[in-house]
Amino acid sequence: MPALAGISQMPYPRFLAFNAAGGLVWGTGFVLLGFLAGNSYEAVAKTVGRDIALVIALLAVATLIMLRVRKARRDLHSTAEDE
Secondary structure (H helix, E strand, C coil): CHHHHHHCCCCHHHHHHHHHHHHHHHHHHHHHHHHHHHHCHHHHHHHHHHHHHHHHHHHHHHHHHHHHHHHHHHHHHHHHHHC
């Protein structure tokens, strides 16, 4: 948001203080999030891995069905136009 701070004519020392504080909060938050996620990684990976594989398989089957239905409709439509 440096452009917004500049447009609103915020003094640079004030911007620097808020920017540094925001960086510290952001960095600390993501490090803690990574630490907490790392502690439960195996359980999450096992559950999410299985669920994602199932979702991908369902999407693949749905895509194949959709493509077959579209092709059948297109063939039916072109046959009707030829007559």
